[in-house]
Amino acid sequence: MSNETIFLSVSQIKVNTALHLLQEAGINAHSINKMDSAHANLFGNIEIIVNKEDEAKAREILKEAEIL
Numbered sequence: 001m002s003n004e005t006i007f008l009s010v011s012q013i014k015v016n017t018a019l020h021l022l023q024e025a026g027i028n029a030h031s032i033n034k035m036d037s038a039h040a041n042l043f044g045n046i047e048i049i050v051n052k053e054d055e056a057k058a059r060e061i062l063k064e065a066e067i068l
Contacts, residue, residue: 004055007048007062010035015046018067025061027054 009015015031022029029050036043050058062068 002052003049004052005047005049006055006058007068008045010045012046014067015048018048018062018065021061021065021067022048022050022058025057027051027058027061029054029058 007015007018009018019029019031027050029048032047032049034044034047059068
């Protein structure tokens with residue numbers, strides 16, 4: 001199974017909201033925090049990753065919620 005990054009943000013609140021919406025819709029999603037804590041989180045981002053098969057539906061859900 002292939003995974004796809006569908007959302008990048010520096011806001012943990014946006015990421016948590018997006019993850020909640022996706023999981024409510026039955027989409028298995030997880031986040032990876034790539035923020036650089038050594039530089040007060042000035043560099044990097046947090047990614048949301050879903051299975052390739054769920055990518056289109058996940059993007060649609062996040063667009064409807066005005067997160068994307």
